Amino acid sequence: MNLTLKVWRQKNASDTGRLVTYEAKNIIPDMSFLEMLDVVNEELMQKGEEPIAFDSDCREGICGTCSMVVNGTPHGGMKGTTVCQCHMRHFKDGDVIIIEPWRARAFPVLRDLVTDRSSFDRIIQAGGFVSVNTGGTPDGNAIPVPKTDADVAMDAAACIGCGACVAACKNASAMLFVAAKVSHLANLPQGRVERERRAIAMINQMDSEGFGNCTVTGSCEAVCPKEVSLDFIAQLNREYGKAILKNRMERKLAGGG
Amino acid sequence: MKLDAKIPSGPLAQKWDKHKFDLKLVNPANKRKYDVIVVGTGLAGASAAASLAELGYNVQAFCYQDSPRRAHSIAAQGGINAAKNYQNDGDSVYRLFYDTIKGGDFRAREANVYRLAQVSVNIIDQCVAQGVPFAREYGGLLANRSFGGAQVSRTFYARGQTGQQLLLGAYQALSRQIGLGKVKMFPRTEMLDLVLVNGHAKGIVVRNMVTGKISTHAADAVVLATGGYGNAFFLSTNAKGCNATSIWRSYKKGAAFANPCYTQIHPTCIPVSGDHQSKLTLMSESLRNDGRVWAPKKKGDKRAPGDIPEDERDYYLERKYPSYGNLAPRDISSRAAKEACDDGRGVGETGLGVYLDFGDSIKRLGENTIRERYGNLFDMYEKITGENAYKVPMRIYPAVHYTMGGLWVDYNLMGTIPGLFVLGEANFSDHGANRLGASALMQGLADGYFVLPYTIGDYFVTGKQPKPNPTAPEFTKAVNDVEALTKKLLSIQGNRTVTSFHKELGHIMWEKCGMARTEKSLKEALQRIPALREEFWKNVKVLGVNEELNQNLEYAGRVADFLEFAELLCTDALHRNESCGGHFRSEYQTEDGEAKRDDDNFAYVAAWEYQGQGKPPVLNKEPLVYEEVHMSTRSYK
Ligand SMILES: Cc1cc2nc3c(=O)[nH]c(=O)nc-3n(C[C@H](O)[C@H](O)[C@H](O)COP(=O)(O)OP(=O)(O)OC[C@H]3O[C@@H](n4cnc5c(N)ncnc54)[C@H](O)[C@@H]3O)c2cc1C
Ligand code: FES
Numbered sequence: 085m086n087l088t089l090k091v092w093r094q095k096n097a098s099d100t101g102r103l104v105t106y107e108a109k110n111i112i113p114d115m116s117f118l119e120m121l122d123v124v125n126e127e128l129m130q131k132g133e134e135p136i137a138f139d140s141d142c143r144e145g146i147c148g149t150c151s152m153v154v155n156g157t158p159h160g161g162m163k164g165t166t167v168c169q170c171h172m173r174h175f176k177d178g179d180v181i182i183i184e185p186w187r188a189r190a191f192p193v194l195r196d197l198v199t200d201r202s203s204f205d206r207i208i209q210a211g212g213f214v215s216v217n218t219g220g221t222p223d224g225n226a227i228p229v230p231k232t233d234a235d236v237a238m239d240a241a242a243c244i245g246c247g248a249c250v251a252a253c254k255n256a257s258a259m260l261f262v263a264a265k266v267s268h269l270a271n272l273p274q275g276r277v278e279r280e281r282r283a284i285a286m287i288n289q290m291d292s293e294g295f296g297n298c299t300v301t302g303s304c305e306a307v308c309p310k311e312v313s314l315d316f317i318a319q320l321n322r323e324y325g326k327a328i329l330k331n332r333m334e335r336k337l338a339g340g341g
Numbered sequence: 342m343k344l345d346a347k348i349p350s351g352p353l354a355q356k357w358d359k360h361k362f363d364l365k366l367v368n369p370a371n372k373r374k375y376d377v378i379v380v381g382t383g384l385a386g387a388s389a390a391a392s393l394a395e396l397g398y399n400v401q402a403f404c405y406q407d408s409p410r411r412a413h414s415i416a417a418q419g420g421i422n423a424a425k426n427y428q429n430d431g432d433s434v435y436r437l438f439y440d441t442i443k444g445g446d447f448r449a450r451e452a453n454v455y456r457l458a459q460v461s462v463n464i465i466d467q468c469v470a471q472g473v474p475f476a477r478e479y480g481g482l483l484a485n486r487s488f489g490g491a492q493v494s495r496t497f498y499a500r501g502q503t504g505q506q507l508l509l510g511a512y513q514a515l516s517r518q519i520g521l522g523k524v525k526m527f528p529r530t531e532m533l534d535l536v537l538v539n540g541h542a543k544g545i546v547v548r549n550m551v552t553g554k555i556s557t558h559a560a561d562a563v564v565l566a567t568g569g570y571g572n573a574f575f576l577s578t579n580a581k582g583c584n585a586t587s588i589w590r591s592y593k594k595g596a597a598f599a600n601p602c603y604t605q606i607h608p609t610c611i612p613v614s615g616d617h618q619s620k621l622t623l624m625s626e627s628l629r630n631d632g633r634v635w636a637p638k639k640k641g642d643k644r645a646p647g648d649i650p651e652d653e654r655d656y657y658l659e660r661k662y663p664s665y666g667n668l669a670p671r672d673i674s675s676r677a678a679k680e681a682c683d684d685g686r687g688v689g690e691t692g693l694g695v696y697l698d699f700g701d702s703i704k705r706l707g708e709n710t711i712r713e714r715y716g717n718l719f720d721m722y723e724k725i726t727g728e729n730a731y732k733v734p735m736r737i738y739p740a741v742h743y744t745m746g747g748l749w750v751d752y753n754l755m756g757t758i759p760g761l762f763v764l765g766e767a768n769f770s771d772h773g774a775n776r777l778g779a780s781a782l783m784q785g786l787a788d789g790y791f792v793l794p795y796t797i798g799d800y801f802v803t804g805k806q807p808k809p810n811p812t813a814p815e816f817t818k819a820v821n822d823v824e825a826l827t828k829k830l831l832s833i834q835g836n837r838t839v840t841s842f843h844k845e846l847g848h849i850m851w852e853k854c855g856m857a858r859t860e861k862s863l864k865e866a867l868q869r870i871p872a873l874r875e876e877f878w879k880n881v882k883v884l885g886v887n888e889e890l891n892q893n894l895e896y897a898g899r900v901a902d903f904l905e906f907a908e909l910l911c912t913d914a915l916h917r918n919e920s921c922g923g924h925f926r927s928e929y930q931t932e933d934g935e936a937k938r939d940d941d942n943f944a945y946v947a948a949w950e951y952q953g954q955g956k957p958p959v960l961n962k963e964p965l966v967y968e969e970v971h972m973s974t975r976s977y978k
Binding site: 095096112113114115116118119122123126129130132133134135137139140141142143144145146147148149165169171173194195198200201202204205208209210211212213214215216217218219221222223224225227228229230231234235237238241242244245268269272274275 | 388391392395406407408409410411413415416425427463465466467468469470471472474475476477478479480481482483499500502505506509512513514516517519520526528551580581582614615617618619620622721724725726727790791794838840841882884885889890892893
């Protein structure tokens with residue numbers, strides 16, 4: 085099949101950027117979306133034009149590297165699917181496809197479809213961990229974990245940190261990402277010890293990175309390639325609320341302001 | 342070159358404890374005087390960087406992805422082995438050790454493998470403490486599954502995303518140290534050279550992949566944890582960015598490269614569907630528990646699988662290996678699939694595929710049971726192929742998956758260049774000629790959490806090297822060399838894209854040095870690879886400039902290295918006149934087509950030493966001395 089692509093081209097962070105039209109010819113239904121772009125890029129290079137820059141690595145839907153908005157939807161809108169796992173058999177001959185980068189203040193464009201998502205890393209660095217050093221840990225079976233808790237923790241931990249949730253949100257909020265990590269750890273006994281500190285530190289970092297507020301529209305859950313549930317945002321709100329309350333009480337007890 | 346593996350004396354089971362006691366220690370207050378560079382933040386690199394920083398060392402960590410959380414380790418599905426014996430089914434450190442040595446076809450170092458089995462139990466404890474959500478039983482205890490090459494159930498898992506969860510655990514530990522200022526993280530930064538001062542590894546040259554800026558970093562030791570070289574074959578189950586650049590360029594600075602010909606080809610991957618294909622996807626080995634592998638008996642049979650009657654199907658694994666049947670080991674199953682296809686009996690449009698058929702199991706157990714067991718894999722299969730494997734058999738074909746070879750390291754994980762440590766898939770250490778499932782994750786984390794943090798201090802104390810000076814001439818020269826190489830790549834402006842060279846190289850490697858190798862095919866490869874390399878340097882087309890985000894330039898550098906490295910791989914394969922594990926030389930097989938080892942002549946590690954551009958490398962041999970285990974013949978009939 086033959087397709088018309090309108091692709092965001094932007095030389096670097098300070099360039100203004102524009103949509104440029106390309107023809108994608110002889111596309112086979114078995115190709116993945118990124119393989120289709122590979123074909124277009126090979127042709128561009130043959131012609132001496134610079135290829136479209138886009139991020140990808142595993143191409144199996146697990147590393148969270150690929151990131152592009154296809155026809156207005158992050159990852160292209162197939163349920164539970166990253167764009168690297170989206171295949172061309174879902175398009176038809178003559179389709180016009182608009183391809184843009186993630187758009188959010190906290191994810192500046194570096195080139196074409198490539199954005200800087202290091203704000204996510206800084207949120208994890210602020211508190212998305214359990215403070216244990218290597219060695220000296222108790223036996224893995226020392227603390228039984230109810231199977232349902234482990235399963236819920238795993239549902240949350242499935243997040244691949246791609247940023248589609250932010251790209252889909254009209255407020256560019258990172259709540260689903262933060263909620264996934266806070267809930268993953270808060271549902272396990274090993275993570276519970278620091279739950280208050282973690283929730284506050286991660287939320288503070290999120291705010292300082294310039295992500296927007298959450299108004300629970302659910303657009304994040306709809307595009308999440310790992311189908312991370314909106315319920316975790318509710319859990320995050322509870323965790324955060326409790327943490328703030330506890331903080332205040334502790335300060336009062338200590339006689340502080 | 343003298344290879345000293347530094348294997349401690351004494352009984353096997355006590356070597357590591359004794360060694361830990363004998364190693365020199367750096368006192369806590371002095372640790373902050375030492376700087377360590379860690380290249381790679383997969384399981385091996387992230388666990389090492391975090392653990393070293395916790396001890397007090399100053400760490401600089403590097404990865405080419407935009408975040409350390411995205412290293413290729415994330416893609417591991419099945420699980421991680423540990424000798425916990427939680428199932429009370431007879432597992433032990435010794436059994437895990439023995440299975441690994443045997444699985445590796447008696448080509449690994451005993452002492453390293455024993456230590457690996459010993460620390461495997463600590464890994465699980467560590468990961469649980471970090472909040473890794475391993476699968477649990479209803480009683481709240483950890484669940485296990487079985488894996489190939491073992492008769493006990495010792496594999497820990499987190500759904501089909503074990504690698505992801507273990508890596509996130511290590512990434513979070515690393516993030517904590519970044520937040521505390523003990524690790525300085527450099528994502529989107531590619532190592533392009535190793536810097537030696539006074540013969541010791543004292544720094545690296547890197548390129549900032551956003552700005553193109555080339556700079557140097559100095560430290561008291563350099564740790565490489567940059568993964569495997571499977572992408573030398575172009576198509577593999579590895580991530581697109583996996584490369585051999587850091588280990589190859591270190592080899593060219595004097596680090597010996599061990600057993601490059603040991604590559605693992607996994608039997609059950611989704612077949613290539615066309616020339617456009619950019620990578621291959623693994624379908625877990627566990628599917629062979631309920632799927633039956635077959636090919637049509639007739640050559641060129643183009644009928645739909647459902648139209649081929651039972652007596653015209655060849656269930657070749659069941660036929661050839663009646664006792665193991667569809668669960669024959671990876672190397673054997675892969676070769677058998679290739680044979681059927683070479684014989685003109687392959688299926689699918691390309692003829693390079695065989696069926697993995699669940700029809701009988703669905704009849705016996707019902708579709709729901711099969712869905713419960715493998716639903717996610719069937720979904721993934723459908724996403725990629727558009728076919729419903731509950732209705733038509735899956736098509737599968739072998740693909741390059743893992744590389745057992747890597748930079749040579751001693752028992753301390755130090756290479757032949759003092760101060761250069763190599764961890765994870767990048768080293769050659771523990772898997773011999775064939776890796777067992779669920780053992781790579783174990784090795785990466787063992788190296789990073791529990792081995793390097795002990796051994797690196799000993800180097801600092803005994804090495805007694807002065808602090809490296811980043812303005813030393815060695816650093817300036819290395820930068821100049823890297824800049825010259827970049828300039829050259831950009832100046833050729835030929836007619837062929839980087840991808841076309843990589844694909845052609847991959848084709849040569851797969852055809853001539855893949856599942857079955859012969860003296861003739863290897864000699865052919867050794868003619869064609871240098872010719873292709875020569876053409877690359879005359880005719881490659883790399884667009885853009887260095888001072889920008891330039892993915893084509895990054896790729897060109899990696900392919901340039903593969904074009905050199907592939908020659909070493911084939912040279913090693915040609916010299917090893919025996920078959921063992923993943924290295925199958927068709928000339929060396931038993932009457933019934935099994936790998937035929939030659940312990941008299943080849944029970945050694947082949948460590949290759951660079952001699953300069955255009956000169957053949959020198960082969961050094963580290964004899965494999967087995968004190969504990971008797972080398973025997975593997976049989977799976
Ligand atoms: C599909 C698949 C499934 C698998 N399943 C399993 C399984 O179930 N169980 C199991 O035990 N094993 C499995 N394996 C194998 C296992 O995943 C790997 O061997 C292991 O994760 C490698 O870890 P590593 O830390 O050595 O390297 P990697 O995870 O590959 O990390 C390499 C790191 O090096 C960095 N890097 C590379 N080159 C450079 C450079 N030049 N400059 C800067 N940084 C660089 C990368 O950015 C990355 O951070 C699987 C492998 C695949 C492909
Ligand atoms: S490239 Fe890894 S998730 Fe798409």
